[in-house]
Amino acid sequence: MMTAGEPLVRLERLSKRFGQSLANDQVSISVPHGKVVAVVGENGAGKTTAMNLLAGLYMPDSGRIYVRGELLRPGSPRDSVRAGIGMVHQHFKLVDTMTGLDNISLAVDRGQILRRRRTSPAIDALMREVGFSFDLDVYVWQMTLAARQQLEILRALLSAGTHLLILDEPTSVLSALESAELFGRLRRITATGRSVVLISHKLKEVLEIADEVVVMRAGRVVHAGPIGSVTLFELGRLIVGDRLFGTGRPPPQRPGRPVLRLDHVRVANDLGLPAVEDVSLEVRAGELVAIAGVSGNGQTELMEAIGGIRELRGGSIAKPHQQRHRGFAYIPSQHLGTALAPNLSIAENAILGRHRSNPFRWWLRRRDVDSFARAAIERFDAKAQARQPVRQLSGGNLQRVILGRELAEDPELIVASYPTRGLDVASAAQIRNVLVDHAAAGAAVLVASEELEESFSIANRILVMHRGRIVGEYRSDSPELANIGRLMTTGVAS
Amino acid sequence: MSLEFLLAAALISSTPLAYAALGELVIERAGIVNLGVEGTMLIGAVAGFIGAQITGSAWAGVLAALVCGALFGGAFAMLTITARLDQVVAGLAFTVLGRGLSSYIGAGFVGVPPRAVIHKLNLGVLGHVPVLGPVIFGQDPLVLGAILLPVLLSLYLRFTRMGLVLMALGETPEVVDSLGIPVILLRYAYVISGSALMGVGGAYLSLAYIPSWIENITAGRGWIAIALVIFGTWRPLWVFGGAVLFGLVDAVRFRVQLDNYPVDPHFLNMLPYLATLLVLALVARSRAHGRLGGPAALGAAYDRERR
Numbered sequence: 100m101m102t103a104g105e106p107l108v109r110l111e112r113l114s115k116r117f118g119q120s121l122a123n124d125q126v127s128i129s130v131p132h133g134k135v136v137a138v139v140g141e142n143g144a145g146k147t148t149a150m151n152l153l154a155g156l157y158m159p160d161s162g163r164i165y166v167r168g169e170l171l172r173p174g175s176p177r178d179s180v181r182a183g184i185g186m187v188h189q190h191f192k193l194v195d196t197m198t199g200l201d202n203i204s205l206a207v208d209r210g211q212i213l214r215r216r217r218t219s220p221a222i223d224a225l226m227r228e229v230g231f232s233f234d235l236d237v238y239v240w241q242m243t244l245a246a247r248q249q250l251e252i253l254r255a256l257l258s259a260g261t262h263l264l265i266l267d268e269p270t271s272v273l274s275a276l277e278s279a280e281l282f283g284r285l286r287r288i289t290a291t292g293r294s295v296v297l298i299s300h301k302l303k304e305v306l307e308i309a310d311e312v313v314v315m316r317a318g319r320v321v322h323a324g325p326i327g328s329v330t331l332f333e334l335g336r337l338i339v340g341d342r343l344f345g346t347g348r349p350p351p352q353r354p355g356r357p358v359l360r361l362d363h364v365r366v367a368n369d370l371g372l373p374a375v376e377d378v379s380l381e382v383r384a385g386e387l388v389a390i391a392g393v394s395g396n397g398q399t400e401l402m403e404a405i406g407g408i409r410e411l412r413g414g415s416i417a418k419p420h421q422q423r424h425r426g427f428a429y430i431p432s433q434h435l436g437t438a439l440a441p442n443l444s445i446a447e448n449a450i451l452g453r454h455r456s457n458p459f460r461w462w463l464r465r466r467d468v469d470s471f472a473r474a475a476i477e478r479f480d481a482k483a484q485a486r487q488p489v490r491q492l493s494g495g496n497l498q499r500v501i502l503g504r505e506l507a508e509d510p511e512l513i514v515a516s517y518p519t520r521g522l523d524v525a526s527a528a529q530i531r532n533v534l535v536d537h538a539a540a541g542a543a544v545l546v547a548s549e550e551l552e553e554s555f556s557i558a559n560r561i562l563v564m565h566r567g568r569i570v571g572e573y574r575s576d577s578p579e580l581a582n583i584g585r586l587m588t589t590g591v592a593s
Numbered sequence: 594m595s596l597e598f599l600l601a602a603a604l605i606s607s608t609p610l611a612y613a614a615l616g617e618l619v620i621e622r623a624g625i626v627n628l629g630v631e632g633t634m635l636i637g638a639v640a641g642f643i644g645a646q647i648t649g650s651a652w653a654g655v656l657a658a659l660v661c662g663a664l665f666g667g668a669f670a671m672l673t674i675t676a677r678l679d680q681v682v683a684g685l686a687f688t689v690l691g692r693g694l695s696s697y698i699g700a701g702f703v704g705v706p707p708r709a710v711i712h713k714l715n716l717g718v719l720g721h722v723p724v725l726g727p728v729i730f731g732q733d734p735l736v737l738g739a740i741l742l743p744v745l746l747s748l749y750l751r752f753t754r755m756g757l758v759l760m761a762l763g764e765t766p767e768v769v770d771s772l773g774i775p776v777i778l779l780r781y782a783y784v785i786s787g788s789a790l791m792g793v794g795g796a797y798l799s800l801a802y803i804p805s806w807i808e809n810i811t812a813g814r815g816w817i818a819i820a821l822v823i824f825g826t827w828r829p830l831w832v833f834g835g836a837v838l839f840g841l842v843d844a845v846r847f848r849v850q851l852d853n854y855p856v857d858p859h860f861l862n863m864l865p866y867l868a869t870l871l872v873l874a875l876v877a878r879s880r881a882h883g884r885l886g887g888p889a890a891l892g893a894a895y896d897r898e899r900r
Contacts, residue, residue, distance in 0.1 A: 156771060156897060177773030192768040194761045196889070204754060205761055206772050211754045258772075 105168045106131045107294050108184070108263055113152050113162030122148040124318040125162070130263060135285060135295045137309035137326070139302065140338055141394065141549060145318040146298045147189070150265050154186040155179035183262035185255025187269065189298075191247050199235035199242070199250050207257045225256060228291075229284050244370065245277045256288070264288060265296045268395075270304060282308045300393050302334050302588040316340050335584035339551055349575055350539035352559045355384030358512045358543035359405070364414035366397070366404045373412070374400035376567040382545045384511065387538040389558035389575075390547045392587050397567035398547040399432060402516035405545070406431060419512050427512035428505035432520060432547075434497045441490035445481075446472035448489050449504050475503030479533065495526030502533060513537055513544045519553060531557050551583065565590035599844050600728045604736055605802065607833075607840025609634070609811075611739040612794030613818035614825070614832050615746060620666075620787035621822055622750070623780050624763035624890040628684025629669055631815025632691020633788050634795035637662040639695040641796025642702060642806040651709040651800050655735070655793060662792015663785045665691065670784040674777060677894035692809060702806045711735060711801040735797050742790075743833035750829065759783065763888025766895040776895050794818070820869035827887055835868075 106129040115123040123145045130136050138146045151157045153164060158174030165171065166182040193202050203222065204215035218235060226232070231253055233246040242250065248269060255261055266285075270278040285295050285308060299305050305312060306326060314322040314337040322329070322337045329337070359382040368374035374397040382388050390398050403409035405416060406429040419426040431437040439448045449472040450459060459467060472485040481499035483492055492500065498518065506513070515534065519527035535557050538544040548554045554561050555575050563571040563586045571586045585591065613630050620627045627633075637658035644657030669687055672678045711733045714720075719730040729740070750756040761769050762779055770776045798810050817839060825832030846861045 154771070155773070175773075176771055177775070180773035186771070188771070192765070192771045194764050194768055196764055197757070197761070201757055205757055205769070205774075208754050214752055214754045214757050 107167060108153065109165040110149065110153060111163045111165065113149060113164070114160045115148055115152060115157055116160055121318050123152065123159075126315070126318070126320055128313050128320060128323065130294050130296060131311070132294060133289050133292050134310040135289055135297055135308055136311045136313060137297045137299055137305040138313045138315060139299055139305055139334065140315035141300065144315040144338075146315050147267055148318075149315070150186060150267060150296065150298060153179065154184055154265065180258055183260045184265065185258055185261040185263070186265040187248065187251040187255055187267065189267040191251055193239045193247060193251065195240040196238065198238055199233070202239060202250060203235070203254050203257060206254045222253070222257065226253065229253070229256070229287050230280075231284070245273055248273070248281070252284070252288075256293075261293065263294045263296065265298070267298045268300075269297065270299065270301060278304065300338075300395065300588075302331055302338075305334075306331060314338055331589065332585060335588045338588070339584060348535065349557055349559050350385065350387055350535050353385050355386075355541065355543075357381045357383050358419060359514075359545060360417040361405070362415045362417075364401070364404060364416060365412040366400045366409055367412050368397075368400055374567055375404065377414070378564075378567070378569055379414075380562060380569060382512070382543040384543050385538060385541050386560070387535060387544040387546065387558050388560045388562065389554035390545070390562050390564055391551055391554045391583065392549075392564035394549050396564050398564055399516060401564070402514060402545075402547050403431070405429075405514050406516070408437070419510075426510070427514065428510040430498075430501055430505055430513070430515040430518050432516040434494070434501060435490060438501045439489045439497060442488055444486050445476065445483055445489055445492075445500055446485040448500065449475040449485075451504070453504070453507070475500060475507060478503040478506070479529065498526065498530055502530065506533070506537065509537075509540070509542070511542055513542055515544070515546045517547055517549060520549065527553075551587075563587055597724060597727045599841070599848070600724075601732065602844035602847070603837060603840040604728065604732060604740075605840070606843035607836040607838075608736050608739040609794040609797045609802065609814055610818055610821060610839060611742065611833055611836040612735075612797065613791045613815060614821040614836055615742055615829060616662075616787035616790030616794065617818055617822045618787075618825070618827060618829060618832055619746070619759075619790070620784050621891055622759050622763045622827060622888060623783035623787075624766055624888055624893070624895070625670075625673060625780060625784055626680045626684065626892045627666070627669060627673075627687075627784065627787070628681060628819065629665075629687025629691060629815075630791055630818050631811055631813070632688040632694075633662050633665050633669075633791040634798075634811045634815050634818075635691045635695035635809070636665045637792025637795030638799040638810050639699040639702075639795075639806060640792065642699065642707070642799040645707065645709045645800055646702065646705070649708050651711045654709070654800050655711075655796050658792040658796030659789045660792075662795070663789040665792070666785045666788020667781070669788065670781045673894065674780050674784070677896065680892050680894070688815070696808045699806045699808070703808065704805065707800070707804050709800075710804045711797075733801055735793070735801060739833075739836075743829040746829035760888075763890055766890055767897075770895070770897060780895070791815075791818075817866075820866060823887070824869045824872045826872070839864075 108130040110126055110128045112125045112127055113123050114125055126145065126149050128149065140146050148157065152159050155174055155176040155178060163170060164173060171182055172178040200215060200218065208215055231249045233242065233249055239247060252264065255264055269281060273281060289295055297309060309326050311324065312326050312329065313320055314334065316338060361378055361380050364375060364378045365373065366375035378401060392398055400409060404411055405418065435441045446468050450468055454463065469485055476483055476485065479499040479502050481496045481503065483496050483500065513534065518530050518534065531553065534544050534546060558575050561573045561575055562569050563583055565586060570590045573583060613634055617627060617630055640661035641654040641658035645651045645654030669683060672683050673680045713731055713733045716730045720726045722730065750760065758769060758774060762776065766776045795811060799806050803810065821832050821835040824835040842861050842864055846858045
């Protein structure tokens with residue numbers, strides 16, 4: 100049944116839990132007919148999870164979804180597709196080894212016996228209507244990212260009666276020009292009466308294209324309304340939240356000699372697109388520097404380049420070395436896989452990278468390994484047994500084990516990429532204190548953080564990163580929040 | 594021995610291989626690697642023989658082999674698709690299980706003369722066509738089926754939408770799932786039907802090729818079938834071609850043994866594996882360029898909510 104004013108899609112108090120974390124907490128979102136609704140928020144705020152629930156890819160723990168007033172069967176991609184919901188994922192859902200036409204055939208020719216050999220007038224008409232121009236007979240792996248995205252959108256629109264198109268971070272793979280083209284096409288799509296949900300954390304483009312905005316933070320919807328009702332600055336505040344800025348103490352600053360120096364560093368991301376462009380910075384002994392910014396603006400790639408696991412496209416990095424080995428502590432954002440081998444025991448993980456120095460050398464005596472591991476575990480009170488496989492540990496204890504290993508020899512430089520991400524409050528506080536203590540004791544510390552609160556409580560200096568560049572530098576004793584919020588989201592200070 | 598006879602013998606030798614390899618091909622195209630081919634063939638062989646003994650009809654035996662192969666495959670599917678066990682380990686276990694189970698079931702039938710076997714066709718005038726007559730039309734229906742099957746499979750993969758879905762299943766099951774096509778159901782269907790084909794391949798041994806029941810009647814043909822799938826780079830016609838090639842080697846080997854030829858038959862036995870290694874090396878090289886390799890998602894269980 101359809102009542103007047105019933106929105107196209109209505110999510111009602113959806114909750115979804117993944118293990119320990121509540122990805123969606125009572126999320127309610129309405130999508131009206133013919134509008135562009137932007138869902139914004141930090142990474143991990145639950146935007147994509149909510150949309151995956153709508154697309155039927157995840158089964159909600161509780162809550163309901165209505166499409167045109169009718170209850171949608173949850174957890175069924177088939178039912179969602181039938182209800183007219185098409186989603187373009189951030190990581191494209193295309194079969195790379197097939198042509199564009201094959202991919203379309205997969206999605207739209209349900210019930211057909213023969214495979215599609217040529218385009219239909221309907222496809223040609225839609226391509227003209229929306230303004231797409233790419234060759235459907237080319238294999239997907241040979242297409243540009245922009246063409247793949249167009250193919251995804253085309254495919255979603257062609258699926259019988261798609262009325263809602265969900266785009267997850269569509270501009271993350273596009274150039275500025277391609278983004279502008281995309282927005283033009285979205286306008287044409289809504290002009291046909293279809294609705295669009297745009298997941299994004301680029302606020303500027305959201306203001307440009309969206310009719311309504313939904314802000315999510317930590318799994319909850321914290322704001323929903325027409326786009327005109329909020330300013331860019333308010334949006335920034337809503338996304339970051341009215342968090343109390345902590346009372347932690349940065350290390351007392353006695354600037355020493357520079358330990359880490361980056362000169363005009365350029366780095367590419369996994370797709371080969373520029374992620375870090377022309378970053379120069381310096382970290383001195385006894386100083387804690389934080390890199391702040393909305394996730395996905397190049398911080399991870401920058402930290403990986405410093406850690407030595409990502410190649411430089413240009414520029415240079417001067418950092419402490421010791422005979423071909425890393426001469427500093429590197430704490431990557433990915434614990435399992437990069438910092439730790441999940442199936443090895445804690446004792447084995449604790450000596451990784453140290454296994455060639457004394458007392459190990461050629462022969463790993465169990466006694467030495469165990470005592471080294473115990474020391475690494477006890478240094479930060481990790482709750483674990485030396486023989487336990489590392490994958491059984493919680494996030495906090497994983498991080499304690501990594502710190503126990505990396506900080507064993509009092510390194511002069513510590514590089515930590517999101518060291519408190521996903522940790523509970525107590526663990527996060529302990530790890531911040533460890534970093535501050537080492538800085539106070541004379542180490543140079545560089546931390547990437549997605550929490551401004553954290554950056555302010557522990558850093559001497561805060562560098563704001565936006566679109567791969569350092570766009571601002573602040574001392575933590577002069578918090579100009581309004582400016583930082585705007586810088587993080589737009590790259591432009593007032 | 595004439596060339597015609599040699600070719601006819603090659604086709605007969607290749608028939609059990611062709612059924613098993615094409616069955617494995619279907620399963621691997623769906624993204625599952627089933628190393629239990631040898632076991633499944635043995636189950637088919639013993640079921641076929643016993644079915645024929647009980648009913649007195651060789652075709653009832655083939656049907657029994659089909660059904661038992663399918664059941665065996667169904668069990669494999671439950672373990673690897675639903676319970677998401679490691680496919681390689683489960684496959685090896687099924688090889689051993691199939692061998693043990695078939696020996697146990699068939700213990701009372703070893704050396705028993707068959708009540709019914711599959712007979713060669715008499716197609717009248719077609720049988721007198723030079724070369725094609727004795728080589729193809731004079732064969733039994735299962736041989737003809739083995740020739741027809743790769744053609745049908747090839748058409749299925751190339752021209753039908755379901756074939757397209759099958760290829761996508763093995764490449765990117767998450768894409769198939771996001772389009773609302775049931776990944777789990779289809780993978781079950783392909784594992785079961787592929788295993789049924791393996792069962793028929795086994796039954797051909799006990800009902801036509803040998804024909805009787807002996808323990809471990811397949812003698813490693815299941816492994817050759819797996820090698821053939823790679824050798825044929827997951828394409829039905831190539832896989833069939835590989836099966837015929839090996840059938841030819843088999844026929845020649847037989848002749849060599851008879852004639853006291855100066856080539857060691859063990860050397861010829863080794864050839865298919867050597868050829869497979871060569872193809873694997875070539876596939877690994879060309880994989881970077883896109884087209885020749887196996888299905889990308891081969892061997893990985895599909896779990897929608899993994900993150």
